[in-house]
Amino acid sequence: MGTIRLVQGDITKVKADAIVNAANTSLLGGGGVDGAIHKAAGPELLEYCKKCGGARPGEAKISPGFRLPAKYVIHAVGPVWYGGNRREDEILKNAYLSSLKLARAKQLKSIAFPSISTGAYHFPKERAARIAIETIKSFINNNTYPDEIIFVLFDDESYQIYRSFLEK
Numbered sequence: 001m002g003t004i005r006l007v008q009g010d011i012t013k014v015k016a017d018a019i020v021n022a023a024n025t026s027l028l029g030g031g032g033v034d035g036a037i038h039k040a041a042g043p044e045l046l047e048y049c050k051k052c053g054g055a056r057p058g059e060a061k062i063s064p065g066f067r068l069p070a071k072y073v074i075h076a077v078g079p080v081w082y083g084g085n086r087r088e089d090e091i092l093k094n095a096y097l098s099s100l101k102l103a104r105a106k107q108l109k110s111i112a113f114p115s116i117s118t119g120a121y122h123f124p125k126e127r128a129a130r131i132a133i134e135t136i137k138s139f140i141n142n143n144t145y146p147d148e149i150i151f152v153l154f155d156d157e158s159y160q161i162y163r164s165f166l167e168k
């Protein structure tokens with residue numbers, strides 16, 4: 001049994017065992033939360049990620065956090081939203097599950113998630129929040145690690161959506 005917390009703000013400031021990055025398949029950085037994480041972690045992160053060989057949608061890879069307060073960064077690749085008929089739901093669920101499995105393998109206690117795929121990738125926000133929350137709740141109910149989940153929502157709309165789902 002773990003705990004789920006909700007905060008509004010910048011995930012690069014969060015001192016968790018791992019923060020999750022909404023990465024693209026190259027794992028070489030980009031805009032949004034990806035750009036913010038690379039900027040805060042320093043150029044060592046890009047050097048490290050160049051050796052990771054990319055990741056497919058639904059997969060994740062782990063790196064050190066370098067200059068971040070978090071020990072690790074888990075780079076998860078979410079789906080681009082094409083309207084819902086290209087297995088977007090399943091791929092988003094797999095991006096969360098792949099991240100959780102990497103945290104479990106390293107016995108990490110705390111992990112912070114942004115809202116994967118709902119920025120530049122245009123996945124509908126409420127639909128994504130439901131998938132994120134359901135996937136994470138079921139995982140932490142069946143595993144010892146991780147046991148402290150922090151959802152870090154950047155914009156007010158996403159924060160309010162998560163708040164209303166988590167209050168239910």
Ligand code: ADP
Nearest residue numbers: 010011022032033036114117118119120121154
């Ligand atoms: P994607 O390409 O997966 O859609 P984005 O980074 O474009 O990823 O957006 C994903 C979510 O991350 C959006 O809700 C965006 O507002 C949010 N975001 C952007 N910067 C940060 C940050 N520094 N910390 C947490 N969330 C952020």
